[in-house]
Amino acid sequence: MVSLSEAEPLIKRAVSANEMLVVIGNCYVEYFGRAASKLLNGKRMLLIKADKSFAIHQNKYLRPINYMMNADITVKFNAANECLEVIASKRNPKETIKVTFNSIDFLQGFKLDDFQDIRLFGSEDELSAQLLDDLSFIENGLKPYKGEIPFRKGVVDILAEDEKGNIVVIEVKRRKATLDAVSQLHRYKEQLSKIKHKNVRGLLLAPEITVNAMKMLEDYGLEFFKFDFEISNPKARIKGLQRKQRTLFEV
């Protein structure tokens, strides 16, 4: 137990020292900004990090119930109402979270030295890069497109050219393709067709596709290419693709 008046300076010091601050207590929370919300009294955790991310965690869910990135944080002990107000605010967009503590069970700032960044494998970017090395497993003679295309880099996953000289725009999805993915590909194909006045093919590469997405893809005259990939090992991934060659058009 920490008294509310004691808490005020402790919070201020921890925040200015860029510590990871944990406050647990009974509070209610009001938010106003892009939307508005109210959370009535209950016991929760307030978590403030070095980058001024501000989060209220209930004892459920991965994500905080109220939150703000890059918050300006002010703390004020209200003697008249016997409560401690912790306020996070920012502009652009203008937003405010007010946390009003009635009691505090626990309060501590932690100095967390952590200079490591996560290394993630199996992202869509990584997949696309792998695929670009060898497109022939998709179709004989398919290779990266060499020409100039006024397309913002990174928008289209892969641009290729087939044996007949058609441009092939390829959208890669690391998980089951949905209606969204088909719409996206359709968009790219249409935009490309307008720019280049030749035949453009649209190819969706994914491990699976929903039934509705498949129907829509066929309506749009796009093509689906099923593929599986191994997360653990880049080599295995490409080999896996090659092994799949025979059954690629199974849906």
Place this chain on the structure above:
Amino acid sequence: MVSLSEAEPLIKRAVSANEMLVVIGNCYVEYFGRAASKLLNGKRMLLIKADKSFAIHQNKYLRPINYMMNADITVKFNAANECLEVIASKRNPKETIKVTFNSIDFLQGFKLDDFQDIRLFGSEDELSAQLLDDLSFIENGLKPYKGEIPFRKGVVDILAEDEKGNIVVIEVKRRKATLDAVSQLHRYKEQLSKIKHKNVRGLLLAPEITVNAMKMLEDYGLEFFKFDFEISNPKARIKGLQRKQRTLFEV
């Protein structure tokens, strides 16, 4: 400071008691599942909640760097290697997070009684419901569509009928409309056109729209309807719409 061997039973007890468990210490984290990741040694917080959500928080970002919903949690003190392994796993999809602690600075389980659910205002659902009450501010004679449409409830935001008997499919966005929103509306319009063999209009209702989205919308023969809304007060929100009537087609 808590010794690693002491930590094992403490964690087990807190987890089985559905407490919110906070462990802070030096650890490395390996994840394998939908993707794969490695996070080298550093000081972080492990946060396990009553619903078995499992999260590793660095001293930055709102979101955990590694996480799992509904985890099966096992704890094992490894005397040989002088480390404590906390493992979260689940199937479908099969995933594993292994957290290996070298030292623990802090460990505590908190009983958090919190029976409150958040009340959120200004969601898209809420907006759609408000709008449905009176569509005439968009266009004279526009009213909710009465006929039977084999459309899954909740997919299309609003279905309306205009003075000429056209079906009007309305997509509502609470923030600036993007290419995605236009694709979505286009999708609905096409599907509806196929079902009903009459003219279908597509209307995008949003406070703003990006330049590219506007171009695409025009290409598709869709219509944009700018509107602003007040979050705080439902009445004010509708009044706000009415007041905007004169300038609605400003982009």
Place this chain on the structure above:
DNA sequence: CGGGCTAGCTGCGAG
């Protein structure tokens, strides 16, 4: 359980 979609999405990267 899968499909489809919103989210106060967050976070990233390019122009």
Place this chain on the structure above:
DNA sequence: CTCGCAGTTAGCCCG
């Protein structure tokens, strides 16, 4: 700054 998009998206709701 905005735009566009991926995400181990999460979380919700409906068939």
